[in-house]
Amino acid sequence: MAGMTPAPKENGTGYSSLVAPLLLPTWAMIGIFLVLPVLLMAVYSFLTKEFRGGVIWDFTLAAYDQFFLNRGLFGDEPPTLEWTYITIFWRSIWQAAVATLICLIVGFPTAWFIATRPPKARAVWLFLVTIPYWVNLLIRTVSLKFLIRENGPLNESLMSIGLITDPLPLVNTNLAVQLGLFYSYLPFMVLPIYAAVERYNFALSEAAADLYASRWVTLREIVLPVVKPGIVAGCILVFVPSLGAFLAPDLLGGAKTFMIGSLIDEQFRGSQGNWPFGAAAAMILMTLVLIVLMIYARAQAKGEAR
Amino acid sequence: MSTAIDIRSVVKRYGTATALHGVSLSISDNEFFTLLGPSGCGKTTLLRCIAGFEDVTEGEIRLFGQDIAALEPNHRPVNTVFQQYALFPHMTVLENVAFGLKMKGMGLSDRNARAGRMLEMVHLSAFADRLPAQLSGGQQQRVALARALAPEPKVLLLDEPLSALDLKLRQAMRVELKTLQEQTGITFIFVTHDQEEALTMSDRIAVMSQGRVQQIGTARDIYEAPVNRFVADFIGETNLLEVVVDRVEGDSARVILPGGHAITCAAAGNGPGKHHISIRPERLSLAATGDLTATVERIVYLGTDLQLLTRLTTGEEFHVRLQNSARTELPAPGSTVALHLEEGAARLLAD
Amino acid sequence: MKGVRHYPGFLPMAVGCLVILYAPLVVVMIYSFNGSTSITTWGGFSWRWYADVFTGPEAPRFKAAAWNSLSIALIAATTATAIAVAAAVAMIRGGRFRGKSATFALINLPLMVPEIVVAVACLIFFSTIGLTTGYLTILLAHITFCIPFAYLPIAARLQGIEDTYEQAARDLYATRGQAFRLILLPLMMPGILSGFLLAFIISLDDFIITNFVKGAGMETLPTAIFGSVKQGIKPNIMAISTMMLAVSVFFVTLSYLVNRIGQRTRS
Numbered sequence: 001m002a003g004m005t006p007a008p009k010e011n012g013t014g015y016s017s018l019v020a021p022l023l024l025p026t027w028a029m030i031g032i033f034l035v036l037p038v039l040l041m042a043v044y045s046f047l048t049k050e051f052r053g054g055v056i057w058d059f060t061l062a063a064y065d066q067f068f069l070n071r072g073l074f075g076d077e078p079p080t081l082e083w084t085y086i087t088i089f090w091r092s093i094w095q096a097a098v099a100t101l102i103c104l105i106v107g108f109p110t111a112w113f114i115a116t117r118p119p120k121a122r123a124v125w126l127f128l129v130t131i132p133y134w135v136n137l138l139i140r141t142v143s144l145k146f147l148i149r150e151n152g153p154l155n156e157s158l159m160s161i162g163l164i165t166d167p168l169p170l171v172n173t174n175l176a177v178q179l180g181l182f183y184s185y186l187p188f189m190v191l192p193i194y195a196a197v198e199r200y201n202f203a204l205s206e207a208a209a210d211l212y213a214s215r216w217v218t219l220r221e222i223v224l225p226v227v228k229p230g231i232v233a234g235c236i237l238v239f240v241p242s243l244g245a246f247l248a249p250d251l252l253g254g255a256k257t258f259m260i261g262s263l264i265d266e267q268f269r270g271s272q273g274n275w276p277f278g279a280a281a282a283m284i285l286m287t288l289v290l291i292v293l294m295i296y297a298r299a300q301a302k303g304e305a306r
Numbered sequence: 307m308s309t310a311i312d313i314r315s316v317v318k319r320y321g322t323a324t325a326l327h328g329v330s331l332s333i334s335d336n337e338f339f340t341l342l343g344p345s346g347c348g349k350t351t352l353l354r355c356i357a358g359f360e361d362v363t364e365g366e367i368r369l370f371g372q373d374i375a376a377l378e379p380n381h382r383p384v385n386t387v388f389q390q391y392a393l394f395p396h397m398t399v400l401e402n403v404a405f406g407l408k409m410k411g412m413g414l415s416d417r418n419a420r421a422g423r424m425l426e427m428v429h430l431s432a433f434a435d436r437l438p439a440q441l442s443g444g445q446q447q448r449v450a451l452a453r454a455l456a457p458e459p460k461v462l463l464l465d466e467p468l469s470a471l472d473l474k475l476r477q478a479m480r481v482e483l484k485t486l487q488e489q490t491g492i493t494f495i496f497v498t499h500d501q502e503e504a505l506t507m508s509d510r511i512a513v514m515s516q517g518r519v520q521q522i523g524t525a526r527d528i529y530e531a532p533v534n535r536f537v538a539d540f541i542g543e544t545n546l547l548e549v550v551v552d553r554v555e556g557d558s559a560r561v562i563l564p565g566g567h568a569i570t571c572a573a574a575g576n577g578p579g580k581h582h583i584s585i586r587p588e589r590l591s592l593a594a595t596g597d598l599t600a601t602v603e604r605i606v607y608l609g610t611d612l613q614l615l616t617r618l619t620t621g622e623e624f625h626v627r628l629q630n631s632a633r634t635e636l637p638a639p640g641s642t643v644a645l646h647l648e649e650g651a652a653r654l655l656a657d
Numbered sequence: 658m659k660g661v662r663h664y665p666g667f668l669p670m671a672v673g674c675l676v677i678l679y680a681p682l683v684v685v686m687i688y689s690f691n692g693s694t695s696i697t698t699w700g701g702f703s704w705r706w707y708a709d710v711f712t713g714p715e716a717p718r719f720k721a722a723a724w725n726s727l728s729i730a731l732i733a734a735t736t737a738t739a740i741a742v743a744a745a746v747a748m749i750r751g752g753r754f755r756g757k758s759a760t761f762a763l764i765n766l767p768l769m770v771p772e773i774v775v776a777v778a779c780l781i782f783f784s785t786i787g788l789t790t791g792y793l794t795i796l797l798a799h800i801t802f803c804i805p806f807a808y809l810p811i812a813a814r815l816q817g818i819e820d821t822y823e824q825a826a827r828d829l830y831a832t833r834g835q836a837f838r839l840i841l842l843p844l845m846m847p848g849i850l851s852g853f854l855l856a857f858i859i860s861l862d863d864f865i866i867t868n869f870v871k872g873a874g875m876e877t878l879p880t881a882i883f884g885s886v887k888q889g890i891k892p893n894i895m896a897i898s899t900m901m902l903a904v905s906v907f908f909v910t911l912s913y914l915v916n917r918i919g920q921r922t923r924s
Contacts (some may be wrong), residue, residue, distance in 0.1 A: 044781050183678070
């Protein structure tokens with residue numbers, strides 16, 4: 001038995017004693033370059049703005065005051081609710097919701113169709129649906145703009161086949177932004193629903209059909225409730241990034257389609273900026289997203305408990 | 307014969323749950339030793355403690371006299387055949403078998419030669435360059451054996467190695483395993499929940515339940531002389547009857563059977579009072595007058611045997627097995643029969 | 658009689674879905690070969706805009722941007738992958754430990770916080786600690802948000818590797834380091850490669866965060882393209898887009914093949 005050296009007790013494959021050093025880089029990177037910055041951003045939203053961008057370290061509620069309250073041109077009138085920014089947020093939520101709905105309407109049948117193909121065809125379809133997600137979002141958005149612009153290929157071809165006489169004014173409309181968001185995040189809707197449908201036990205549909213349910217009744221009564229977790233996950237994955245999106249509204253929309261992303265971006269551009277206000281708007285956006293995610297997490301926990 | 311493994315009051319706790327309650331047993335060199343028990347009885351935990359994948363909470367494990375508690379698995383001269391084989395999927399069969407030798411520092415040509423001989427031993431030389439995924443279950447099993455035997459461990463641990471194989475292959479592998487053990491002279495510790503496997507291969511068997519060793523003995527010992535209700539019930543088929551022991555004298559005890567008939571059987575270390583006896587169904591015969599009286603409820607045809615499902619006059623279910631022969635006269639269902647116990651058929655149990 | 662899997666209208670929906678996804682890309686690809694200087698009229702097939710990208714007046718700007726994008730993506734993806742491998746081993750092989758669920762939340766945090774919020778937070782942070790925005794700040798931000806993208810495929814792969822392989826190696830006299838290097842690492846490799854590729858593309862793709870922390874004069878390809886597009890979509894942009902598209906498709910295909918090979922060595 002010579003040469004067998006006693007070593008500290010440690011079970012066969014466990015890395016329990018190495019957890020801390022293994023996780024240290026993760027904690028450090030995300031802690032320093034994400035958690036700390038977000039906390040700092042929260043502090044900034046309570047600071048006083050400096051006119052050339054940046055802040056003065058005087059604590060104030062001015063940013064939130066500006067966001068929610070209107071005190072008149074000279075700031076001396078009694079405060080009333082300020083609608084400008086709330087409208088922008090509301091519009092963002094609305095645009096994101098519509099984009100999510102379009103994604104769902106197109107994404108569900110697509111996901112179902114893919115999941116019911118034979119395995120080889122399924123792999124090809126999935127591959128085709130995922131590729132655009134890997135293409136640079138900016139390039140995709142620019143491409144869409146190029147396609148649907150006033151004298152772009154879409155209008156030209158529609159006019160040449162005589163479907164329309166005047167070009168459709170698509171760019172700079174709400175529809176263009178919704179289309180852009182839909183186009184940006186469609187794969188996020190298809191993939192989770194696909195995963196849910198793939199696990200779906202088709203014998204349930206057969207049982208429903210056997211018990212005299214029509215195809216569409218089966219879809220509503222059996223399929224949708226069973227694959228709901230996938231649908232909800234897809235909706236969250238589309239809604240959340242749509243809410244804070246910057247490129248689609250900025251490139252495809254106009255002044256009337258101004259969304260949260262652009263509002264925040266503007267506060268950090270040059271001398272027109274207002275850092276505390278931008279930080280406050282970002283805080284409000286983050287709060288909205290966290291609320292959505294928490295509702296989702298709670299619903300999911302409830303679903304698992306059942 | 308020297309002692310290969312000496313396990314002394316080993317306790318293993320996971321938080322508040324206790325997997326092993328002070329297990330002690332010693333295994334001789336060159337022995338085919340089996341740990342038998344239902345799932346969750348602690349047999350795999352004990353094996354993993356010997357291999358070093360789990361630390362023991364209390365007690366010690368000695369390997370040829372040396373305490374191995376502080377040794378990591380790679381310093382224990384003990385190799386394991388895993389339940390699902392755990393063949394490295396990215397290495398060829400030969401690389402798998404040579405892995406342990408490589409880790410022990412053996413040179414390339416030596417270890418390949420030795421691994422080649424091991425593959426010959428398990429009749430897989432032709433598959434040396436294949437990947438594990440390209441082999442059948444039985445072949446993978448033999449590679450796992452060759453891999454674990456290649457470094458010439460002092461003790462080979464086998465964790466239900468046959469459970470993933472189909473019945474035919476399993477029966478063939480039993481013979482092959484036993485032959486390998488005799489050829490190599492290595493101590494085998496074999497874990498299984500399959501009593502037939504245990505009875506056919508082992509020199510000795512430890513029956514385990516709920517983290518405790520219930521009985522250690524040869525196949526014959528544990529089948530013919532179970533010490534307690536668990537062992538009697540787990541190994542083979544048996545009838546357990548509650549009886550009254552009215553007198554214990556030295557090695558023998560006088561037992562009153564249900565129905566009032568008294569017999570004498572070997573004492574089990576407990577005093578007079580209510581106890582249990584085990585009677586194997588094949589150690590009975592129908593007679594004109596017998597030790598027990600029962601009503602036949604159903605007769606089940608099993609081919610070589612006939613099984614009589616009866617109920618004693620005192621209400622207990624009672625099974626009788628008769629050899630299927632032309633001479634066997636069958637009672638009609640509903641009729642009352644007298645049952646005669648063969649000499650030594652009734653075993654008084656400790657609990 | 659069609660089975661319960663069939664719904665009328667779902668096939669056209671799926672085809673329509675692909676058309677919507679690909680039409681803009683295909684159109685831009687076609688127009689990138691347009692010989693005309695106007696983007697509205699077709700002037701015959703030509704490579705002129707590709708030549709323009711490399712030799713035209715904007716070429717030095719694009720070259721610098723491309724170099725920045727690629728080098729940042731390479732360094733960020735490599736670093737994030739290394740961090741993610743360590744994290745995955747700790748999370749999946751480390752047993753239970755205090756703060757495990759908090760760590761899990763931390764790893765996924767970059768996916769949950771909206772990009773624009775991360776961008777604002779990073780800008781504020783870098784300006785507060787006095788770090789001049791530029792190459793380094795882009796790199797630090799990219800490493801951070803690439804971690805979860807690298808982590809997910811690596812952790813998924815590791816979860817599928819039973820720990821009996823390492824136990825078998827340890828049983829056969831391998832030290833913990835050897836068991837990791839010779840058994841676990843090769844088995845994890847497909848997950849590590851797809852994690853790396855995912856992180857690489859995500860870094861290459863990023864616009865919003867980069868745009869906030871890049872500082873003046875510093876450009877990556879997306880910010881350079883965005884700057885150009887603000888003055889209208891020019892044909893050279895379409896040529897660059899087509900090239901980037903080709904790079905992306907190349908990487909996805911690579912990642913797809915790596916995964917397929919990975920599945921074959923499994924079980």
